Structures are given as structure tokens and as C-alpha cells.
Amino acid sequence: MRSLLSRWGSITVISKMGQGSTFSLKLSLVIDHKEKSVELNKRTLADNHQDDLACDIPLTILVAEDNKINQIIVGKLFSKLGYKVDIVVNGLLAVKAIENKTYDMVFMDM
Structure with missing residues (x-):
């Protein structure tokens, strides 16, 4: 697993040879002067x-x-x-x- 962190959030990659990779993106956003945290991952993208x-x-x-x-x-x-x-x-x-x-x-x- 590898992660990249910044003041805006993080990106994480989990990769298995021959099986593929899973990417997760977590963002800290300020919208209308309120901070919101959003995490996108395989489960989020599969959620209708x-x-x-x-x-x-x-x-x-x-x-x-x-x-x-x-x-x-x-x-x-x-x-x-x-x-x-x-x-x-x-x-x-x-x-x-x-x-x-x-x-x-x-x-x-x-």
C-alpha cells in the first residue's frame, strides 16, 4: 500500500500483482465556509x-x-x-x- 498525503487530503493505492489495483481518494474541502471530508473508494463508486x-x-x-x-x-x-x-x-x-x-x-x- 502506498499513500500520498497533502493538506487537501490523501490518495492511497493498494496493488496486487495479477489481481489489479484499488485507489482511494480522500479530500478535505471548504464549501460555503464549512469543511467537508469526502472519501471515494471502490465501495463509493459502486454505490448507486x-x-x-x-x-x-x-x-x-x-x-x-x-x-x-x-x-x-x-x-x-x-x-x-x-x-x-x-x-x-x-x-x-x-x-x-x-x-x-x-x-x-x-x-x-x-
């Missing part, structure tokens, strides 16, 4: 009642991803939670997107 998360915690999300399959997967994951994401294919286009619109979150790899 989570499609209203975007109503409870509205976010504008940008995803920078060059792989088309990964774009589809991340789009579906966020859609299941009730979010519509903007997707760009590289970091340069992400910077341009941020210049034109304010995002609460930007997801991108290295």
Missing part, C-alpha cells in the same frame, strides 16, 4: 446513491489525459458521481484551460 455527490459538493473538474481509454474511464467515474468534467489531452492545453476557466480540481499524471 453517490450520483448526487455533485449536488452536495459542486466542483468544476479538469482532467489532463493523453490516453483515450483513460479519458473514457475517468469521465465515466466522475459521471457516476454526478460530475461533468472537462478533458484535455496534455499539460499545455490544461494550462490554457485554466487561463479561461476556474477549476476546483485538476487531475493529471506526470
Whole structure:
């Protein structure tokens, strides 16, 4: 298991060779001057009642991803939670997107 911690939350990955990986994302957000903690994991994404998360915690999300399959997967994951994401294919286009619109979150790899 590996975890990445920051003042905004944490990302944890549990990976087993030949079995796959489980990613968990825990965010600490301040919305309307109230701090809310949100934890997304395999169980959350499988829960059919989570499609209203975007109503409870509205976010504008940008995803920078060059792989088309990964774009589809991340789009579906966020859609299941009730979010519509903007997707760009590289970091340069992400910077341009941020210049034109304010995002609460930007997801991108290295």
C-alpha cells in the first residue's frame, strides 16, 4: 500500500500483482465556509446513491489525459458521481484551460 498525503487530503493505492489495483481518494474541502471530508473508494463508486455527490459538493473538474481509454474511464467515474468534467489531452492545453476557466480540481499524471 502506498499513500500520498497533502493538506487537501490523501490518495492511497493498494496493488496486487495479477489481481489489479484499488485507489482511494480522500479530500478535505471548504464549501460555503464549512469543511467537508469526502472519501471515494471502490465501495463509493459502486454505490448507486453517490450520483448526487455533485449536488452536495459542486466542483468544476479538469482532467489532463493523453490516453483515450483513460479519458473514457475517468469521465465515466466522475459521471457516476454526478460530475461533468472537462478533458484535455496534455499539460499545455490544461494550462490554457485554466487561463479561461476556474477549476476546483485538476487531475493529471506526470
